[in-house]
Amino acid sequence: MTLVVENLAGGYGKESILHEISFKVDDGELVALVGLNGSGKSTTxxxxxxxxxxxxxxxTLNGATLQSDSAAYKAQITYVPEQPILYEELTLREHIDVTITAYQLDEELAWQRAERLVKIFRLDNKLNWFPVHFSKGMRQKVMLVMAFITDTPLLIIDEPFIGLDVLAVQDVLQLIAERKAAGGSILLTTHVLDTLAGLADRFVYLKAGKVAATGSTNDFARLVPELHQKGVEYENTIL
Structure with a gap:
């Protein structure tokens, strides 16, 4: 699996936010997209x-583009947004069923994964709950459960750790490690690069809509000293 972003320029309406961004995510690789608020991470x-x-x-994703084959392109991606998006009229169980149907998963195998995931996130006694009863952190966990049920080549997670308790953060890191070990590729934006120590293969640092630096996470302090220092000052928060 290879995601290739090449000379990407874009934004909202006439406003250009991204200025010829280029990077790639290879098979079995975790790439962290980092940058200050407004740097272009979510726009990317x-x-x-x-x-x-x-x-x-x-x-381009595995040779497919949205323009050439939209269905083939989108079928390769699972996306977890920063703000959880749930159907208020569906229970957790029904959200899982919708995910299984949408991704055309084997129902028995998918529910085996789901049962493990809801136990990991301590949601196994809440399968019949509606989203109105969930806290923000619980909503985020529901999104993560649905994402990790799938087996798409590319998993994209926007700020996965916001709103999660300490135990859930560790659970997510373990699931990410498992997905990588199985050959899955992950593109992740985060405010806490230190949390990904030992997991992220590379980082791409965006600044004012441009790639300002890229390299291994071990090189982050050297390549982005100003942002690393801010992370030290603000309780290891990188952004």
Whole structure:
């Protein structure tokens, strides 16, 4: 699996936010997309998942593009947004059923995964709950359960740790490690790069809509000293 973003320029309406961004995510690789608020992280993600159309450049996933084969392209992606999006009229159990149907998963195998995931996130006694009863952190866990049920080549997670308790953060890290070990590829934005120590293969640092630095996470302090220092000052929060 290879995601290739090449000379991507785009934004909202006439406003250009991204300026010829290029990077790639290879098979079995975790790439962390980092940058200050407004640097273009979420805008980049929105272009990759097809919510925005590039003004220039290209995005290719395993040879498919949104323009050439939209269905084949989108079928390869699972996306977890920063703000959980749930159907208020559906229970947790029904959200899982919808995910299984949407991704055309084997029902028995998918429910085996789901049962493990709801136990991991301590939601196994809440399968008949509606979203109105969930806290923000619980809603985020529901989104993660649905994401990790799937077996798409590329998993995109926007700020996965916001709103999660300490135990849930560790659970997510373990699931990410398992997905990588199985050959899955992950593109992740985060405010806490230190949390991904030992898991992220590379980082891409965006600044004012441009790639300002890229490299291994071990090189982050050297390549992005100003942001690393802010992370030290603000309780290891990188962004």
């Amino acid at each position: 993600i929105n272009h990759i998942i097809g919510l925005l159309s590039p003004k220039k450049g290209s995005i």
